[in-house]
Amino acid sequence: MSSNEINQSLKLFIVLSRAYRAVNENVNKLIQSYGVNPTEFAVLELLYHKGEQPLQQIGGKILLASGSITYVVDKLEQKGLLNRVACPNDRRVTYAQISEEGKKFIEGVFPDHESKIHEIMSNLSVEEKDVLIDLLKKLGLSQV
Template sequence: MASEDIKQSLKLFIVLSRAHKAINESTNQFFQKNGVNPTEFAVLELLYHKGRQPLQQIGNKILLASGSITYVVDKLEKRGYLTRVSCPNDRRVTYAEITEEGTIFMDELFPQHEQHLHELLSSLSVDDKDVAIELLKKLGLSIKDLSY
């Protein structure tokens, strides 16, 4: 009985991994077609929805190493999608802020991204999605509590 349970855990891992890979590959192709990579999109999406962010905190919010943030921000700044703004109260802090050009770009791209994700997940009903969200949250939270 226990070995069947273990096999089912392995099967679940494989199914989750394959689904994640399929979704990522499709969204990465979507981003490439629109002239950004997934990390650039994540930075723009953060600034688009949350507003000005300290450069030092962007990496944690989009799960990226801080060394890569400077490179990504430089590329987006060169394209005119964001700008760096110094903090008037603390010279150690620099903010990234989306520009008007970046906002126009995201006004067009983000709804397309939402629609693309909706199409990718269209084989699931609304109820299926609710169940999946609940189960995956439960799984993620339980793993956070484990210490290895």
Template sequence: MTQDKHEYEKKKQDPSLKLFVVLSKAYRAVSDQVADDIRSKGLNTTDFGVLELLYHSGDQPLQKIGDKILLASGSITYVVDKLEKKGLVKRTQSEKDRRVTYASITDAGVALLNDIFPDHWKQIEHITDGLTEEEKRQAITLLKKLGAFADQLKKESES
């Protein structure tokens, strides 16, 4: 066996690489199912993400929405414009700092989420039924630990 082939075989068996592949595939499979459910309710995942953030966390500065739902800042204006035209979101200027604009969910937005969220939640429960309750808790703990470590590595590399 050549050195390169030996290294390749060794890397193929590395649990780090296997974890990354399995995690990526699992995320895609679950994410696709969730996206299909959201689309069946007449929204896309970005619109739903913004509405859900505002519903659960209250008014948000437009500049912060992207960070919280992993959306590029240039896309925020477009998404909020669409939701505003549908009457689901409104903009308000900060009274303390006129440079800051907040997005707020409207009564129509709240009514929409109150209507669709219970079924969406059931669908997420169904999608994750491949794990027991205890396995879900373990996965949450392990994935938080992995994510925190990756975040720390990023901060260290930026310093």
């Protein structure tokens, strides 16, 4: 392994990190303008698109430490955007379920969210997006 290869890997890491930070900061500002934080938005989006979820599994699906889930779910429940539902078959399991108010909220903001992400990604052609998706999947899957 040459020093050029090592330097290229380091450069890729820096470019990838900066690109992620720039995109993420842009999207997070938009999410915060909706009156929720990015983690709350991620939980609502998950529940809206995938249906009710056991509290214990939400963290893994949105990349959040399990200890933080209770806090986020509490805040969303206080805002009336989700409900806790006891599992009828197993008292140890509680589900988070998006409320009607939560559905209205997501349906009201998601088109804007989707449009902003598309705008951020619009510097890339369809083909470039496909290549980048494939390459990033390859990189991510090689780390598992």
